[in-house]
Amino acid sequence: MTQTYTNHPAYHADYLALAEQLxxxxxxxxRELRAAAWERFDTLGFPTARRGNERWxxxxxxxxxxxxxxxxxxxxxxxxxxxxxxxxKPSFPDFPAPWLNLVFVDGxxxxxxxxxxxxxxxxxxxxxAGNGIAESVRANLGRHAAFDDxxxxxxxxxxxxxGACVRLxxxxxxxxxxxxxxxRQSAATVAYPRTLIVAGRNTRLTVFESYLDANALVDGGxxxxxxxxAPRYFTNAVTEIALAEGAQVSHYRLLDESRNxxxxxxxxxTQARDSSYTSGSFARGMALGRHDLSVLLDGTGAFxxxxxLYLTDDTQHMDNLVSIDxxxxxxISRLYYKGILDGRSKAVxxxxxxxxxxxxxxxxxxxDKNLILSDRAEVDSKPSLLIYxxxxxxxxxxxxxxxxxxxxxxxxxxxxxxxxxxxxxxxxFASEIIDSVAQPEVRDYLDALFxxxxxxxxxxxxxxxxxxxxxxxxxxxxxxxxxxGRRLGGD
Amino acid sequence: xxxxxxxxxxxxxxxxxxxxxxVNLSVNAGEVHAIMGPNGSxxxxxxxxxxxxxxxxxxxxxxxxxxxxLLEMAPEERAREGLFLAFQYPLELPGVRAWQFLKAAADAGxxxxxxxxxxxxxxxxxxxxxxxxxxxxxxxxxxSVNEGFSGGEKKRNEILQMAILxxxxxxxxxxxxxxxxxxxxxxxxxxxxxxxxxxxxxxVTHYQRxxxxxxxxxxxxxxxxxxxxxxxxxLALELEAQGYDWIKEAVEAGESL
Ligand SMILES: Nc1ncnc2c1ncn2[C@@H]1O[C@H](COP(=O)(O)OP(=O)(O)O)[C@@H](O)[C@H]1O
Ligand SMILES: [Mg+2]
Numbered sequence: 018m019t020q021t022y023t024n025h026p027a028y029h030a031d032y033l034a035l036a037e038q039l040x041x042x043x044x045x046x047x048r049e050l051r052a053a054a055w056e057r058f059d060t061l062g063f064p065t066a067r068r069g070n071e072r073w074x075x076x077x078x079x080x081x082x083x084x085x086x087x088x089x090x091x092x093x094x095x096x097x098x099x100x101x102x103x104x105x106k107p108s109f110p111d112f113p114a115p116w117l118n119l120v121f122v123d124g125x126x127x128x129x130x131x132x133x134x135x136x137x138x139x140x141x142x143x144x145x146a147g148n149g150i151a152e153s154v155r156a157n158l159g160r161h162a163a164f165d166d167x168x169x170x171x172x173x174x175x176x177x178x179x180g181a182c183v184r185l186x187x188x189x190x191x192x193x194x195x196x197x198x199x200x201r202q203s204a205a206t207v208a209y210p211r212t213l214i215v216a217g218r219n220t221r222l223t224v225f226e227s228y229l230d231a232n233a234l235v236d237g238g239x240x241x242x243x244x245x246x247a248p249r250y251f252t253n254a255v256t257e258i259a260l261a262e263g264a265q266v267s268h269y270r271l272l273d274e275s276r277n278x279x280x281x282x283x284x285x286x287t288q289a290r291d292s293s294y295t296s297g298s299f300a301r302g303m304a305l306g307r308h309d310l311s312v313l314l315d316g317t318g319a320f321x322x323x324x325x326l327y328l329t330d331d332t333q334h335m336d337n338l339v340s341i342d343x344x345x346x347x348x349i350s351r352l353y354y355k356g357i358l359d360g361r362s363k364a365v366x367x368x369x370x371x372x373x374x375x376x377x378x379x380x381x382x383x384x385d386k387n388l389i390l391s392d393r394a395e396v397d398s399k400p401s402l403l404i405y406x407x408x409x410x411x412x413x414x415x416x417x418x419x420x421x422x423x424x425x426x427x428x429x430x431x432x433x434x435x436x437x438x439x440x441x442x443x444x445x446f447a448s449e450i451i452d453s454v455a456q457p458e459v460r461d462y463l464d465a466l467f468x469x470x471x472x473x474x475x476x477x478x479x480x481x482x483x484x485x486x487x488x489x490x491x492x493x494x495x496x497x498x499x500x501x502g503r504r505l506g507g508d
Numbered sequence: 509x510x511x512x513x514x515x516x517x518x519x520x521x522x523x524x525x526x527x528x529x530x531v532n533l534s535v536n537a538g539e540v541h542a543i544m545g546p547n548g549s550x551x552x553x554x555x556x557x558x559x560x561x562x563x564x565x566x567x568x569x570x571x572x573x574x575x576x577x578l579l580e581m582a583p584e585e586r587a588r589e590g591l592f593l594a595f596q597y598p599l600e601l602p603g604v605r606a607w608q609f610l611k612a613a614a615d616a617g618x619x620x621x622x623x624x625x626x627x628x629x630x631x632x633x634x635x636x637x638x639x640x641x642x643x644x645x646x647x648x649x650x651x652s653v654n655e656g657f658s659g660g661e662k663k664r665n666e667i668l669q670m671a672i673l674x675x676x677x678x679x680x681x682x683x684x685x686x687x688x689x690x691x692x693x694x695x696x697x698x699x700x701x702x703x704x705x706x707x708x709x710x711x712v713t714h715y716q717r718x719x720x721x722x723x724x725x726x727x728x729x730x731x732x733x734x735x736x737x738x739x740x741x742x743l744a745l746e747l748e749a750q751g752y753d754w755i756k757e758a759v760e761a762g763e764s765l
Contacts, residue, residue, distance in 0.1 A: 432616030
């Protein structure tokens with residue numbers, strides 16, 4: 018290879034090395050896609066500029082840009098070495114039939130079904146398949162997640178090698194349940210998980226897509242606190258979902274990586290007429306996390322419901338960017354995100370609902386609510402609406418508040434100690450989102466995960482109302498009422 | 509035997525402003541007391557202070573509950589020791605299932621007394637009985653606590669909680685306000701059922717209407733943060749007929765009580 022000029026020499030070297038390693042039977046169009054993506058990434062670079070950079074206004078990606086993560090050994094075609102103990106139960110969280118379980122470690126497929134008919138397989142298998150399957154992959158891969166103005170999508174696409182592929186032919190009668198677990202185990206490296214979902218006409222699909230810390234899944238492994246000593250690693254994930262007419266997709270995404278993870282995830286959804294997309298985006302484990310979800314309602318009468326729940330403490334930083342593009346009439350969108358913030362953590366919620374001129378009779382609602390448990394936690398919530406049609410119903414709001422002192426007193430007056438009362442209130446706040454998950458397996462898994470976190474948390478700064486004593490003179494001041502939630506955002 | 513509640517010269521401030529200016533009150537086991545007074549006279553302040561509401565600062569005086577210093581105790585300790593406040597404005601707890609909340613409250617008291625927690629089934633059985641007792645829609649205990657309840661439903665829910673916790677000292681802060689006659693009868697039935705020789709009830713009320721259903725042993729008039737007159741049930745009728753002005757005038761004229 019001749020040396021060409023590049024702005025990102027380490028990534029470039031890995032890009033070239035991977036190109037050499039790739040199985041020769043990968044189609045030319047994929048090589049070309051990757052090459053174009055690499056060039057785009059190299060030109061764009063990481064979005065570190067703070068000025069005029071609306072999409073990254075409140076999240077600093079400099080730590081990712083400066084670290085230059087190398088590919089893990091597993092990202093070639095070799096099989097990863099797993100932490101001892103994990104191979105016993107490779108598909109975690111492992112749901113019973115009719116769920117299908119696909120597991121990747123550091124981007125490399127570990128175990129998982131190939132349904133044989135191309136419905137569910139790895140991307141590599143789908144590319145090698147006949148029967149129009151490879152053609153369908155070609156028609157969709159990279160089409161929904163454009164990389165022209167998105168360096169992270171470009172970088173992921175440049176390293177596109179394998180991933181999960183779902184392709185439900187039109188009018189397939191059986192609903193499909195798929196659990197995709199992307200595990201990370203190698204420190205100081207990067208992985209590029211990639212998921213392609215094509216739901217044909219009138220099909221029904223439920224996907225649970227999780228990003229997990231392999232080391233925490235092994236017996237005795239621990240999801241330790243943020244440690245500055247432990248090396249960071251990087252996960253750059255892209256998921257593309259296309260819903261044909263009348264398709265119904267429920268998509269739950271869990272970010273529960275280790276607290277050393279930089280995670281940048283992008284989900285791009287395109288909906289045809291009368292399709293229905295339900296999403297639940299859950300985030301708990303990360304050092305710095307981002308989930309950029311955009312949904313294009315590209316057919317009349319399409320419906321999407323996007324829920325989210327993020328729980329952060331310590332120095333965690335979680336950024337959700339959610340965009341909904343109403344391009345056709347009679348679309349309905351519902352967005353409801355909730356955050357619970359403790360420690361010095363920070364959450365960013367950004368999102369735009371765009372209602373185009375053609376999208377008459379659009380009905381769009383956006384809500385972001387935050388429960389702040391510590392004086393040092395911070396939330397930037399900036400949802401916005403851009404409306405170009407005149408006959409629409411749209412609303413949005415964002416709130417942030419502490420645990421209400423009067424509410425806490427009410428519960429204490431019934432005999433509950435402040436810790437128990439707070440835990441109940443925090444869980445109640447979260448359960449509204451968790452309860453929106455229709456599948457009991459997923460709901461129970463998430464409920465346990467978030468409830469556990471809540472119960473093991475250092476408890477909130479309860480203000481003076483949390484003092485053990487009653488109202489004996491001098492001990493029970495606290496006239497300020499931390500319950501008055503400050504209103505945020507809404508432009 | 510010492511009284512269940514003994515308050516001496518209680519002064520309470522909120523945000524540096526004195527609301528109660530020397531309240532004296534003594535309630536014995538087996539008694540029902542009514543505290544009446546115009547709006548803003550400090551009735552809720554008194555009730556909430558006894559329950560331990562943190563923003564109410566006691567600057568002087570004492571309140572003893574069964575011989576113990578009540579003001580030293582955290583609100584949850586008071587509750588576990590058998591003190592109950594039915595709130596004038598019960599709070600909504602969105603997402604907190606009433607069933608779980610009630611069980612947690614009941615278990616907190618049981619644990620405190622060294623008893624075992626309720627099994628789900630025993631609690632369910634007990635709850636069903638109490639629900640019948642206060643004639644509340646059984647559907648309500650499956651919902652979030654007070655969320656979207658009408659004013660009357662919230663008041664009845666307070667009575668349900670009282671029936672479950674079986675307090676030694678129940679403070680009812682205007683539980684009768686805003687109730688129609690049927691609801692009023694249910695609330696007063698609940699209170700009358702709770703009446704025993706070994707407990708006590710303090711009714712804070714604005715109207716004497718409730719006292720048609722619950723006959724108090726003593727009636728006190730709270731005015732500008734002080735109990736200015738006490739008497740038997742006939743005092744309530746007097747207030748009903750003549751309002752509070754005559755008492756105000758009498759107090760201003762320095763008439764001794
Ligand atoms: N939390 C509070 N903050 C400020 N002022 C209060 C507070 N609670 C009560 N007050 C004031 O104390 C006085 C007595 O109020 P309250 O005890 O509610 O009277 P009542 O119950 O008899 O109507 C009123 O002037 C009221 O404005
Ligand atoms: Mg009052």
